[in-house]
Amino acid sequence: MFFYARYPSSNTLKTYFPDVKFNRCVTSQMIKWFSNFREFFYIQMERFARQAVREALTRDGAPRLGRESQLRVGRDTELYRILNMHYNKSNVYQVPERFIEVSDVALREFHSAIWTGRDSDPCWKKGIYKIICKLDSPVPDAFRLPGCPVG
């Protein structure tokens, strides 16, 4: 489900667990759980963005023909592999193209912020979050169906 929506409302989220009785505690637990997904996502983005910056600084003008980490999240990248392993452990879902695009935006956004030194601002990530949260897409109804290990 994270492949489609990074910032689902709690109401939206609830509709995907029709069999659960939601009190305040369970609700916040669910929100927390999804929030952890976001954290993992952003941590990876930052990590790979920083790595790309380091490599750019290291290579020092020399033409780079080889395998440097690019600023993209194609299906052939390590970053993609990590994300898919985390959100799609059993590999039963096809990762939507949209998610790749959103990840791409996030990765570039992190890279640009780091590259330009914007990351010295204690709140530098908030602008990125604001961008990403507007890129949610509708979650397919298929996720509501049988036993669906949403993560």
Place this chain on the structure above:
DNA sequence: ACGTATCCTG
């Protein structure tokens, strides 16, 4: 104030 988000930790 309240619900939610993020940070930090284990």
Place this chain on the structure above:
DNA sequence: CAGGATACGT
């Protein structure tokens, strides 16, 4: 992942 502390938006 969960728990706790803290920050944020309304």
